[in-house]
Amino acid sequence: MGLLTQLLTFPLAPVRGVGWVVDRVVEAAEREYYDPEPVERELAELERALLAGRIDQAGFDEREDQLLDRLEEIAAHRRGDHAS
Secondary structure, X not given: OHHHHHHHXXXXXXXXXXXXXXXXXXXXXXXXXXXXXXXXXXXXXXXXXXXXXXXXXXXXXXXXXXXXXXXXXXXXXXXXXXXX
């Protein structure tokens, strides 16, 4: 049956190949999207900008809240809490 199934579904091989490629692209995009390192680097740069006087406290607080929310989203994803 395995050989017969392969022969009958052979015309669909390109579709399965495209599906496999799409799956790999999605996996790579998710890895990049859920990587905490860029967010942590931006938090550090944000603090340096505040200390250097390039941004005010209000701007710092607003962006820091956004970045911390993003880190929480990443942590929830890693825990498997995808509903947040």
